[in-house]
Amino acid sequence: MTSSLPTRPGPDLAHDPDLAAVAPVIRALRERAPLVHCITATVSMEIVANGLLAAGARPMMTETLAEAPVVTTVADALAVNLGTLSTDAMEGIPAVVEVAVRDGRPWVLDPTAIGLAPVRTPLARGLLDSRPAVVRGNASEVLALVGSGAGGRGADSLAVPESAEAAAREVVRKSGGAVAVSGETDLVLDAGRRALVARGTSQLTRVTGTGCLLGALTAACSVVAEDGFEAALAATVWMNVAGELAAERAAGPGSFRMELLDALDAVGAEGS
């Protein structure tokens, strides 16, 4: 068995204050290696699964009504992303959320591309009643969740996070949890706290599924964090710092995607 890997120089993560603030959550996640049941866009499944594995969590992915709810019973957390919303997922999602709520497992809602699409928009709004620990989306999606704006065109945001702050506060009132609004600067808030994270790289928008991965990583962090706000903040910093590290090492969007997975594994290891 060979397991040692060569190391490479990178930014001075050991003295990064944003990272230091969330390092306890990162270390606790790696210690716990939580099982996360992920329902996500088909196109993002691979990066979500490998991103969780790189971070130290363990993904599970099934979405049929026949099997998905049973799988949720053994998961530590649930991440529901409406990305593809296949017929199987349309049937499975309400049932897995019901299991997570019944069993007291934290769950994260990622209302991908809501606004225009006729099934996912009312589905996402209705799921707020099931009190997700975190709602994660871009500004367009958070606006659409409370009935403002027209929603995203595809999976990318047209609006900046701050423009969605009032909508995010309304989501917090409805869900009782935290909301993370992704953008050039990320906004994380709940009923009592608010954080802006001005980290990351525009390269993250050149790779499909990085937002989906952030949602799933947030679900993984919610297993070991104090609450949804702390989980969302830790996952947001982790992804963005990993993105910065990957951008330094990459030569384009293909190598950035590969380096991002290496960086998710590397970030946070310096303090352990």
Next chain:
Amino acid sequence: MTSSLPTRPGPDLAHDPDLAAVAPVIRALRERAPLVHCITATVSMEIVANGLLAAGARPMMTETLAEAPVVTTVADALAVNLGTLSTDAMEGIPAVVEVAVRDGRPWVLDPTAIGLAPVRTPLARGLLDSRPAVVRGNASEVLALVGSGAGGRGADSLAVPESAEAAAREVVRKSGGAVAVSGETDLVLDAGRRALVARGTSQLTRVTGTGCLLGALTAACSVVAEDGFEAALAATVWMNVAGELAAERAAGPGSFRMELLDALDAVGAEGS
């Protein structure tokens, strides 16, 4: 925010005559960043989405009858690949094509693996009536589209493009658009023009989904090109030159796949 990436030496793309001929389309695509609704094989979704993002377009992927047609209404172009042809896609494809035709959006048909399979073969033939701007396939698929040959065994072609030229001309007569036949030498033609593209690398056949990506890139190009022929030619040159660049940098099929995405981003940037 970090966004600068290191640069690496490569072929002298600035003096590549094939690339120079299509560079205006590449630049126009990056300026426009078209939204492309892609229905594609599940196995190729990731490379299609990340390939479009690397090129400068924006992918959207949903295929259910309930949501896909609404998504098409906001797309700049539509790419329909019959690769997986799930039950959701069987229902969604005719409906999204109808929207594209109604709204005057260019659309591309990629009749993957037709010939043997009983649902996709009549479906693909019927879709010619909806006048795709471009039909892109390998020689076996183009032959099968007009009822010649037995179709591909899997997604790889057994026949060379030139052998499908008569069939391609028949497709042009039926669709009124252009046809691109992929192979070691690519053939692009419409009612009045014909081009052979003897570029690329055999490494492109060692990675799944490069043909699907070429179809989706053709759809993206069709938003900014004069017509289907120009779009198909630009996408074909772009993919093949990127493949050559990637092959110079890669050490095997895994690294080739990564380098291909970097190269799609790099190609065409030298003249801007």
Next chain:
Amino acid sequence: MTSSLPTRPGPDLAHDPDLAAVAPVIRALRERAPLVHCITATVSMEIVANGLLAAGARPMMTETLAEAPVVTTVADALAVNLGTLSTDAMEGIPAVVEVAVRDGRPWVLDPTAIGLAPVRTPLARGLLDSRPAVVRGNASEVLALVGSGAGGRGADSLAVPESAEAAAREVVRKSGGAVAVSGETDLVLDAGRRALVARGTSQLTRVTGTGCLLGALTAACSVVAEDGFEAALAATVWMNVAGELAAERAAGPGSFRMELLDALDAVGAEGS
């Protein structure tokens, strides 16, 4: 056309005794380039397809009842992995297995995540009657296949292969074929033979779908090997030696995944 790739130094594969023992199967596979119909977890489709291509085989992937059985008629082998088990796959799997059995094609069963899930567990047990050439799984899955243990939590094994040896022998009695139990040490056995393969790297568990790929590679090998045992042994050594080579070259789980595909292509080429 550019096709030459740079070469890099690596372990002395030319003098690796485990590899030498299975090199004839590797060479025969590359000569034959078998078509393998793969039904696999959605999340693993990309690595399964590109891994087979890197190894020298050709993947095909469709799973609907309407088309999948027809596709199987032209395949050289069939790999059935229960990973996602979509509604389409639930309907398609029994039909494709029936075609493989009728046409005398070797097929491999990968009973992913059985034990807890209510549809796949009886499905997998019933499929043993269709005499798969090889059953490949981790210890938890092999135990669950004969009704022992609770099955895996997700796709990773909680039990070591040796603990499943009695269960593996019972599977051999039922299926008449070979069984490969994956773990830190891999166990391969049939009615008359038994091999332990103590090769590989823990990095293989940090990438999703490597087990699915091993099952599909086993199916590809079964086209050219003497029997299921020889196919399973060859595929197991091939994957593990490629994993060792990739681990030497990788800097984390993202680069390991890329290097694994390069290594599947490189391994076995030294003796040809």
